[in-house]
Amino acid sequence: MYDTCMSEVKILDYIQDHFRSRAMDLIMLGFTNFGVIFMGMVFAYALLYYDDRLRVILCLGAATVLKVLITDLLMKPFSDRDRPFVKTGREPVGRKPQDQSFPSGHTSGSFAILTAWYLMGMPYIPVLAVTAFCISVSRMYLYVHWPTDVLAGYAVGILSGWLAYVIVF
Numbered sequence: 001m002y003d004t005c006m007s008e009v010k011i012l013d014y015i016q017d018h019f020r021s022r023a024m025d026l027i028m029l030g031f032t033n034f035g036v037i038f039m040g041m042v043f044a045y046a047l048l049y050y051d052d053r054l055r056v057i058l059c060l061g062a063a064t065v066l067k068v069l070i071t072d073l074l075m076k077p078f079s080d081r082d083r084p085f086v087k088t089g090r091e092p093v094g095r096k097p098q099d100q101s102f103p104s105g106h107t108s109g110s111f112a113i114l115t116a117w118y119l120m121g122m123p124y125i126p127v128l129a130v131t132a133f134c135i136s137v138s139r140m141y142l143y144v145h146w147p148t149d150v151l152a153g154y155a156v157g158i159l160s161g162w163l164a165y166v167i168v169f
Contacts (some may be wrong), residue, residue, distance in 0.1 A: 008146045010117070012084050012106055015141055021158060026091050031131075031138040034093070034105045039113050042116045046122075055168055062164035063116040064109065070156050071108045076100045082098065085143050091141040107136040107153025108160065115161025120169070134156075 039060075040110040046056040077145040079102035097168060110132035116124050145153075 005148075008148060009084070010140045011147050012088075012140055012143060013090070014142065016090065019141065021095075028038055028138040028141040029094050031134045032142060034107060034131070035110055038110060038128075038135065041116060042113050042128070056122075059116050059120060059164050059168040062167055063073055063112040063161045065114040066155060066160035067105075067108045067128060070160060071103055071105050071153070075103055075152075075156070076105070079103075081146075082114060083144050083150075084146055088143075094142055094144075101145055102149050103152030103156055104136065104139050104149045104151070106139055107145075107150050108156040109131075110135045111154055111157025112160035112164070113157075115158045116164050117161075119161065119165040120125055 043057065043060055047053055048058060050056050076099055081099045081100050081102040083092075083097060083101040084090070087098060114125075114128050114132045117128060136150045139150055139153075140147060
């Protein structure tokens with residue numbers, strides 16, 4: 001019936017059936033939309049508070065560029081994987097993305113920044129980690145990504161952040 005494993009559908013439906021509420025919709029939309037702001041705040045913080053600004057910004061920028069290259073230019077165009085709401089007919093919360101589902105760009109982006117930030121020994125790792133994790137969970141809650149899209153997003157993000165650190169430092 002679906003291109004994806006039925007257990008993934010069950011996970012997403014469980015989230016919808018047991019956690020869905022107006023308040024959670026707003027919270028999860030906030031986390032999803034916070035992703036771009038999250039990255040901007042990290043860059044701004046680095047610009048304001050670190051002496052080695054150039055290296056920090058280069059590392060964060062490289063992590064972002066690598067995430068875009070891997071996720072948006074290499075993987076998504078060739079994945080041919082529809083989003084959950086397309087396959088199941090269940091309405092997503094919020095807007096309906098038009099691109100392919102695999103992997104989660106929000107997840108890979110937030111974890112690329114988190115990983116680079118961590119490897120550079122920067123502060124506030126627990127806050128950034130919880131935020132990145134909540135962004136990734138929001139993508140499943142909103143019914144716009146499969147669980148394996150999010151798992152792949154973790155992998156791509158961690159790889160992008162690590163590669164950026166290795167290149168810059």
